[in-house]
Amino acid sequence: MQKEKHKSATHREFGLHYESLIADPRIDQARALLAEALEEQRSKIDAIRPPDPELIEPYQAKLARLASARGGAPYFPYISSGLGNGPFVQLGDGSVKLDFIVGIGVHGMGHSDPRMLLATVDAALEDTVMQGNLQHDESSLLMCEKLIGLARQQGAKLDHCLLSTSGAMANENSLKIAFHHRAPASRVICIDNCFAGRTIALAALTDRPAYRSGIPAALDVDYITMFHPRDPEGTTRSAMEGLHRLLDRYPGQHACLWLELVAGEGGYYPGTAEYFKGLCSLCRERGVLIIFDEVQTFSRLSRPFAFQHFGLDEYADIVTLGKITQVCATLYGTGLKPKGPILSQTFTASTASIRCGLAVLDHLLTKHCWGDDGWNMRRHHYFRKRLEAIAAKYPGRLSGPHGEGMMIALTPGDGSEETAKKVLTRLYDEGLMGFVAGSNPTRLRFLPPPGVTEESHIDLACDCIERVIRTL
Ligand SMILES: Cc1ncc(COP(=O)(O)O)c(C=O)c1O
Structure with missing residues (x-):
């Protein structure tokens, strides 16, 4: 009986050829060989080192070509060799750096982790290079479910997840959802010193005049005082008074309060639970939606999401994330599901980035990154x-x-x-x-x-x- 069942499973006329492909022992062998070769090389990158004198000249020439091709030199004279090990990365001149910025928070497992290689190999076996709204495969489904599960673990009512290729696109989608739901409200409330991304709309939110130099204002944005640890009571009071004034001055015209819970590009200023709760509960009373931008904070505090770290779960109407997950996302509740076709993208992310993002999330959990003593x-x-x-x-x-x-x-x-x-x-x-x-x-x-x-x-x-x- 057992034998019969097995026979019918392996000799079925129909079935998924992809499953047979990934179960093929040759593929397992190839994976093992790749991981072995990677380990052999990356294990040599284990300390800060100066450049190799013989590589300096060709490296400088490559940097000059890069500066010319991209229309300006990169901030650091950094072109990766293609290999690193944990927080160490080897550059094209042979030097090894201790990388404590990792592409602004991107290399979640450090450099050249074998699990990223294997996730990329799995992605390469899939037909689809870039996932999109007409071509999802299981990796998109797994990523969406995983992010929703993490977001809901302390009770936030976030039911849906929209993947996208950049933090900016995730934020654009969050604003579209908010405006659509609150139409015709057209204003946004932000905090002094915030950063939202580099699109035209997000340049209007970002509190850096230099970042919108020559760019027409796409949105009406009002600012309230940022929390400052030098004057916690004064800045909290000033933000609350400012919010009251704005809501009274423009009744019904604000679609959302858009918040970074730790100002990232602004200089690493966290707020406090008390500061955020006051602002969020007043917005909730007035029907103004609350967006938490977690593009930089996601995974880095005591909980997967900073809104969980500050105990703001009940206020999370829309949440965006990116960077360390390799794919960016906008999470929102069922009540905010758009009634028209306002959200769509040809590309949501590459299959490799989604599979790598899943590997990163797995790593963060198994390493117990979260928790008060994580x-x-x-x-x-x-x-x-x-x-x-x-x-x-x-x-x-x-x-x-x-x-x-x-x-x-x-x-x-x-x-x-x-x-x-x-x-x-x-x-x-x-x-x-x-x-x-x-x-x-x-x-x-x-x-x-x-x-x-x-x-x-x-x-x-x-x-x-x-x-x-x-x-x-
Ligand atoms: C808080 C925040 N929001 C949005 C963005 C934009 O993300 P991206 O550069 O992926 O578009 C960033 C990027 O640094 C960010 O820190």
Whole structure:
């Protein structure tokens, strides 16, 4: 009987040839060989190293070609060799950097993790290179279900998930859903110092005049005061008063309150539960929808979502995320399902990025990155303690640290952009990669890859920081 059943399963006339393909032992063999070869090479990348003298000249030539082709030099003279190992990456000149910015929060498992290679191989076996609204396969379904499951775990009513190729597109979709639901309301409320992305509409939200220079204003945006730890009560009160004033001045005209719970590009300023709850409950009372932009915060605090970290689940009407998941997404509740065809895209993401994103989520869970005493918060406290010790040792040369979880920043010297850029470049030369954030003051920020950053990596980063700070 058993035998008969087996026979009918393997010799069926119909069935899925794709399943037979991925079960083919030759493919398993190929996977094992690829992983073995990768391990052999990546294991050699295990410390900061200077460039190989023989590679410097051709590397400089490649950088010049890149600058010419893209219409400007990249911020760092960075062209990856194609290989790294955890938080280390080898560049095309043979140097190895400790990468604590990972493409602004993208390499969730650090560099060249074999699970990413295997996820990409699985994706390559699928027919579809780019998933889209007319061509989903199972990887899109799994990603949507996974994100919805994580988002709902403390009770948020987020039922649907729309994938997209960039954080900006996820935010565009979030605004469309909000405007559509609240039509004809056309205004948006944001917080001072926010960053939403680089489309024309999002440039209107982003509180950086230089980022919209020469670009016509696409939306009417009103701003309220950002929470500041130097004056928690004053800034919370001012934001509430400002919100009351705006809602009274433009009755029924605001579609949404759009919030970053830790200002990312703005310089790593987290708000507090009290600050956000006041704003959200007033908006809820007035029917204004609440959008949490988690494109940078997702996965980096004590919970998968920052709105969970701050206990704001009941207010999450629409949530966007991206970066570490390799594919971006807009989550929303059933009550906000659009009634017309306002949302669609030829491409939602590549199959490889979705499969890699699933591998990252799996890694974050198995490494226990979340929880009050999870990997993220433990590493945060360790990094914070080390930076505080450096700040105490060199008064006036470093202030902070700032930020939350695996988003950490410091202010070098006088807080000017010039000093921050100088320190950043010197850190790069020392072998540590971070990035700038905010203005007045300009800070240095770090987004170490969660789940692979060990205390020894933080020690190495702090040694670089101390070497640079003490000569400032
Ligand atoms: C908070 C926030 N929203 C949106 C974006 C835009 O994402 P993307 O660059 O993928 O379009 C970013 C990117 O840095 C971000 O930090």
